[in-house]
Amino acid sequence: MRRARSLLGVVPFFAFVAVFLAIPTLVVVAGAFTSDDAGFTLDNLTALGNGYVVNAFVRSVLLSAGTALIGAVLGGLLAYALVTAREGGLLRRVVSAACGVLAQFGGVTLAFAFIATLGLSGFVTVFLRDRLGVDIYAGGVWLFELPGLALVYTYFQVPLMVIVFLPALDGVRPQWREAADSLGGSTWQYWRMIGGPLLAPAFLGSTLLLFANAFSAYATAAALVSQGSPIAPLQIRSALTSEVVLGQQNLGKAMALGMVLVVAVVMGLYALLQRRTARWLG
Template sequence: MPEKALAAPRRKPRGTALLGAVPFFGYVAIFLIVPTLVVVIGAFAGTDGAVSSANVEALTNGYLLDAFGRSIVLSAVSALVGAVLGALLAYALVTASGLVRRIATSAAGVLAQFGGVTLAFAFLATIGLSGFVTVWLHDHLSIDLYANGVWLFELPGLILVYTYFQIPLMVIVFLPALDGVRPQWREATESLGGSTWQYWTRVAGPLLAPAFLGSTLLLFANAFSAYATAAALVSQGSPIIPLQIRGALTSEVVLGQQNVGKAMALGMVVVVAVVMGLYSLLERRTAKWLG
């Protein structure tokens, strides 16, 4: 008597399969979609509650344009410096031993999240006006770090502090791309008579370029949206746009600027959305050859 054919497993209803994603969608809705809607609605709301473009038009004021410009310069310079130094460090880790790589990547993961008040205090205690390095250089080598002004609390100081956490972040995001470069490609280049320069400019360089540019854009977005470190370091003035938003929302001198602050936040959302859109395109191109 022939055996009975095994019954095909029953498929779970499609709705049941999506239940596992409900917490994720709830998280995205609460912490991303709802705040974005609040910013968009507030940016186009007038003082009387009617729809108005006055808040967005206020972004053309000179001091706000300057703040956006300084934020872009801060983000671009710290991202570029962090990308170059981080890429060199990541390449060194690719050729290092397993133990050194594990220790370095673990440290990079910690330092990439080391920001805010803690990072500002660390720089103040190190190279601040009364920092131990500042005092030591002045007493032993007669070097005055602040001979040309208190630069640590201005844009150059912010660039230095931001670069501190940009470098380890670059190591984390760029290391997988370097791992995708196969040693056989270099061996093939050398067997065909190619030099090291030709290998990097014609083989590895073009392959790593999308990953490098994408990582740089990610660093730009990371710096552009950072707030806590600058807020803790810059006690007076609002040189960058996140601090301008803080002033618009909390100022007791100029009242009724909350919706202008939301318009500034909307401008930041637009900039970050464009940058992350470009990053997504470059990531897709990188994933083709990594796969």
């Protein structure tokens, strides 16, 4: 009876997971193998080999990998700078709080912010064009294409990297650096033989998390890209809502299943790396 009462506290959590994760996943899996006449079929999975679907996934992977690497490097450097600041100081508290907010600042709001700033009539665009004679759109309207998505995604990837990588940097003990110095080791030797190998699993795991974050993003891309479906999430939207080509709902679910599998593999690798990191962080 006491154990049953203690389990009541996790009921809301499991209810949330069931409604927003388990049930949608089951719907996607079932729909991927369902034909238009409600029978079993593999045609939806076969259609994933179509050129436009493959291209959408390739662009999604390249976009996610590129922004993950840029966000990991820039965020890692910023996190290291925070570690060198005084613990509990104003600078560290302010930057950490700002990263916590900016990492969650996405969706339509973020797209609107970039349009108002760097759009065709954005105040930065107008200032550069009218005051400095610089037209940032001389080569095309890049903000509403893949280059624009890369810039916007990097905006929230960097603060997310700071949040997830900062605990690993905090786990590096000063005694290790002092021991290396006392043995005559240089800074390069310390990072190559001690700091680098220790932080590598955490860095790679954080990079994988950034990849999954960008790969599964939808709202920002949907608000920013008004024409075409260059990446997988927008291709899924097109399949589910198309009024021109009917009967693609289950193809959209098959593409969603492909995204679920990619994210599952990435998060599985992330969990393995986190387990290795936890050995010395603890």
